C-alpha cells in the first residue's frame with residue numbers, strides 16, 4: 001500500500017489494517033487516523049508515536065499491559081496474535097531450552113511484581129539472550145523510567161508492524 005492508498009482508506013478499512021500495529025491498540029490507530037493525510041510512511045508512524053507520548057503514566061502502563069509476556073502463558077496456549085507469533089520466532093523464543101524458559105518466566109514474573117505491567121522489548125530487534133539481559137538491567141529502573149522505556153519499545157514494534165501491514169496484500173481490505 002502506498003501512502004496515497006493509505007490516505008484513501010476509509011476509517012473502518014484503516015482500523016482493519018492498522019488496528020493491531022500497537023497490540024490490541026485500535027484506539028491508537030483511531031487517534032492516528034485523525035492526522036490524515038499522512039505525508040510519508042514515517043509520518044504515519046510518527047502519528048502513532050505522538051499519541052503514545054502524550055499518555056499519562058497510567059495510560060502508558062495500560063498500553064504495556066496489552067502485550068503478552070514473551071514466551072509466557074499466552075504463547076504456550078497458542079493465544080498470541082499473528083504479529084506476536086512472528087516476533088517470538090524472530091527472537092528465537094519459539095525454541096527455548098527448558099532452562100532458558102524457566103529463567104525468562106522467573107524474570108518476567110519478578111518484573112511484573114515490581115512494576116505492575118509486563119516487560120516489553122522489541123523482540124524482532126533482540127534475540128533471546130539480549131531479552132534476558134535487558135530484563136535484568138531494566139529491573140533496576142524506577143517505574144516512570146520503565147513506562148517510558150517500555151513505550152519506546154512499543155514504538156519500535158509498531159514501526160515494524162506498520163511496514164508489514166502496509167505491505168501485506170492478503171490482509172483484509
Ligand code: GUN
Pocket residue numbers: 023067068069070083084085087088119120121122123124157
Ligand atoms: N512482549 C514483550 N515484547 C514483545 C514483542 O516484541 N512483541 C509482542 N507481541 N509481545 C511482546
